[in-house]
Amino acid sequence: MYWKQTRIKFLALIFGTGMLVLGKTIFFPNADKPIINTFVFPEEVPLAQWQPSVASPIKSLVEENPNLVTEKHYRYVKNNLSLDIEMRYLQNLYNADVGGYIQQYFAITSPAVMRQQKGVGYYGVGIDKYKAYLSSCINPRGNSTFTHTQFRENRYFKDITFDRIMPLLQGKEALLDKRCLWVHLSIPLRKSSPEAAYQVLEQVWFSWYRWWQPRFPKP
Template sequence: MKLWHSLRTSLLIFTFGTVFFVLGKSAINPAPKQLIETPFIFPREVPLSEWKAVQSKNFEDKIPRILYEYTASNLKLEIEMKYVDHPHVNEKIFRQYDPRLSKFGLDKPQMKQQDKTGFYSVEKVEDRVYLRSCINPRAPGVITYEQFIQNRYTYDWQPSRLLPVLLGQEPLRDHRCLWTYLSVPLENLSEQQAYSILEEVWLSWYQWWHPRFPNI
């Protein structure tokens, strides 16, 4: 009986030790992940309440990218999306659009947050206003690299993901983003009216895309 108890204890220690070794090795020295060879295919149309779809245009880039166009009450809405699955490329985009790193002035981007969508930024550039955010798996939207990394530690390290990670079916840290840029012109609109329109659209857009985030 004592022998069996000793063997069982040793087996449990070995099993947990192996699990933590694999997790630790993956966290400290993750295998480099290349850009996907078969690009993620964006749907040609995405339903958007109270807006009429006009057209969509795919771009032949290394990073899958598409531009959706909608109209409502003579207002033209553009939504550009990029699917990025490489950590270095994502970090570069975060640095580019981090509101804290932008120029100072009246048109400096503002970082905002909604309970249902997470963080995003709004900005006026010449005669258009923009809303930008990264839709990321299992987590609220983000607009800074620090927010993104915090989400990875908070939402990627879940017990339900342990087996897929150990089997090599999923990466320990999921570095993917669906970058989303919404914009409308300022024709016949005040800046505040334009921001309100974009924030309303963003809520619907996020709620459609987040549960449909691409599988690995």
């Protein structure tokens, strides 16, 4: 019975989406053009128990990824432990696979281990030489994602809502909001175990996510 109801709801969603797309195509033929939104990262972001520090320039990926709009590097220190947080704002994504980004842009060959936190979402943790890292994609709606499948499901089930119908039909917003704040955190391993380092990163990530999610760039 449960699966039958779920199937009916899914088919209704697909039908409604199809009708919406058809109407938008007929009455607003230019509404599907990529939407490029400017955004400036704040100079400082509060992070409890951590002190801001001077951040060195990060490797810029703007020229390598046409969907990357802007990027920012934050550095914090606590008890002589340095924490680096790289933020990248991407738009019009057709592939939001964070694991693939890690391998492509950071040359990290060992696969990350995907984890999930209730109320936050999915993220991946791993080791890169002498550093532990955590990486994830903050979505405009829905929880954070690590794979493209998770990102796509968020778009279909979170973006298509009644309160967005008019902005969609007027071409002010895209039907599927394919934007992402890619977050990559890292700390040196030193003498700690990988799991101990992951716990430090997770505590930071949960706090970081809760600060950024309601402040996701406006469309």
